[in-house]
Amino acid sequence: MTQWCEGETPSITSGELCCLLLSFLPQEECQNYVRVLIVAGRKVFMCGTNAFSPVCTSRQVGNLSRTIEKINGVARCPYDPLHNSTAVISSQGELYAATVIDFSGRDPAIYRSLGSGPPLRTAQYNSKWLNEPNFVAAYDIGLFAYFFLRENAVEHDCGRTVYSRVARVCKNDVGGRFLLEDTWTTFMKARLNCSRPGEVPFYYNELQSAFHLPEQDLIYGVFTTNVIAASAVCAFNLSAISQAFNGPFRYQENPRAAWLPIANPIPNFQCGTLPETGPNENLTERSLQDAQRLFLMSEAVQPVTPEPCVTQDSVRFSHLVVDLVQAKDTLYHVLYIGTESGTILKALSTASRSLRGCYLEELHVLPPGRREPLRSLRILHSARALFVGLSDSVLRVPLERCAAYHSQG
Ligand SMILES: *[C@@H]1O[C@H](CO)[C@@H](O)[C@H](O)[C@H]1NC(C)=O
Ligand SMILES: *[C@@H]1O[C@H](CO)[C@@H](O)[C@H](O)[C@H]1NC(C)=O
Ligand SMILES: *[C@@H]1O[C@H](CO)[C@@H](O)[C@H](O)[C@H]1NC(C)=O
Numbered sequence: 001m002t003q004w005c006e007g008e009t010p011s012i013t014s015g016e017l018c019c020l021l022l023s024f025l026p027q028e029e030c031q032n033y034v035r036v037l038i039v040a041g042r043k044v045f046m047c048g049t050n051a052f053s054p055v056c057t058s059r060q061v062g063n064l065s066r067t068i069e070k071i072n073g074v075a076r077c078p079y080d081p082l083h084n085s086t087a088v089i090s091s092q093g094e095l096y097a098a099t100v101i102d103f104s105g106r107d108p109a110i111y112r113s114l115g116s117g118p119p120l121r122t123a124q125y126n127s128k129w130l131n132e133p134n135f136v137a138a139y140d141i142g143l144f145a146y147f148f149l150r151e152n153a154v155e156h157d158c159g160r161t162v163y164s165r166v167a168r169v170c171k172n173d174v175g176g177r178f179l180l181e182d183t184w185t186t187f188m189k190a191r192l193n194c195s196r197p198g199e200v201p202f203y204y205n206e207l208q209s210a211f212h213l214p215e216q217d218l219i220y221g222v223f224t225t226n227v228i229a230a231s232a233v234c235a236f237n238l239s240a241i242s243q244a245f246n247g248p249f250r251y252q253e254n255p256r257a258a259w260l261p262i263a264n265p266i267p268n269f270q271c272g273t274l275p276e277t278g279p280n281e282n283l284t285e286r287s288l289q290d291a292q293r294l295f296l297m298s299e300a301v302q303p304v305t306p307e308p309c310v311t312q313d314s315v316r317f318s319h320l321v322v323d324l325v326q327a328k329d330t331l332y333h334v335l336y337i338g339t340e341s342g343t344i345l346k347a348l349s350t351a352s353r354s355l356r357g358c359y360l361e362e363l364h365v366l367p368p369g370r371r372e373p374l375r376s377l378r379i380l381h382s383a384r385a386l387f388v389g390l391s392d393s394v395l396r397v398p399l400e401r402c403a404a405y406h407s408q409g
């Protein structure tokens, strides 16, 4: 390492220094990648990797050139732009980030900060809580913050397998006392089942993207499998998610034992609290011993229909947004599915069997000959437009494309 001479202050940020020291890193990873971008009220909250030295800023909607506040981005944004992280700001103004907390990316956590509640995280270096997770989405729904992710399955004991999960914590959690200090006491997670039914179901295990439809209490997910390049879209009802969380847990007595079902001590857990003597707030009603060992649910969350809404062999889906369209007789869910080659599939998801999974259109938004994965997909309802994020540009595509069709047929 370079020795700096006394009196000579290097005009270099710690992040740039890291990148100099780690000169084996590609130059492009040392730039500032925005990994959190949330509009909350009149504020835009954003965090970037900032040359492996994460930083967050708040700005005002309408004047992004002015920074209102700048804070440390550690535990809110990953160091490494390649890590898959997510974050949400709750209605109470708290930031729930699901990311890695350390430089090397070995310390994943779901971390709450910036609100009136104490900062809390998932248990550190405990692969039963989170095992090499890729975080996909986070939502603030009712009493809970929900997280959608894929991770190595701890309960699967023959070989490395990835499962998709939904995890949740109570927003009123204040952490434990003596046990689980500064740690969630309400963390729970369940597997998401997106599969093709059969004698041996074919599982799409790897969640890539999720979309919450609050009007319908539905979460859509895009799933792939690493066995072959196949993909599927499954929808999960919030009531089915609650059902899995109200059911039994799965527990491992010792590191060599199998994970076995064990009854849920509080089957309809609603984030109740127990009065605590002393200056602190009430603890949540879970026993801290239970909270430490019971967090994996035994039952998987089953999708709305046994068959996925949409499947494709030999195409890898990456992103998804859903538009609700009221037709004369039915409410249609119109899915816009981004693929790894940069096309967008438009498909229908309805209760009607004959129309389910029916493809309406394949949109080629990239110039001819260009193939690259989409970076993001968003709907702006007020403009009836789809915004497509690419590595170097943003495209705007109208949702209704009747002009593209010249005849009724
Ligand atoms: C936005 O903020 C900049 C920097 O503080 C300021 O110079 C500019 O006048 C502001 N623009 C508006 C429209 O308020
Ligand atoms: C993040 O997710 C993408 C898409 O699934 C995947 O290709 C990539 O390997 C993931 N990043 C890491 C660091 O695992
Ligand atoms: C997933 O769903 C399929 C089809 O309904 C079912 O056969 C299978 O048992 C389910 N798997 C789990 C783990 O719940």
Ligand SMILES: *[C@@H]1O[C@H](CO)[C@@H](O)[C@H](O)[C@H]1NC(C)=O
Residues within 6 Å of the ligand: 217, 218, 237, 238, 239, 240, 304
């Ligand atoms: C979701 O669950 C609720 C309550 O169980 C049910 O009334 C509703 O029809 C379900 N929605 C779908 C799309 O299955």
Ligand SMILES: *[C@@H]1O[C@H](CO)[C@@H](O)[C@H](O)[C@H]1NC(C)=O
Residues within 6 Å of the ligand: 273, 274, 275, 276, 281, 282
């Ligand atoms: C703590 O519990 C007591 C008794 O149940 C209740 O009256 C009080 O509102 C609770 N305080 C908080 C901060 O939840």
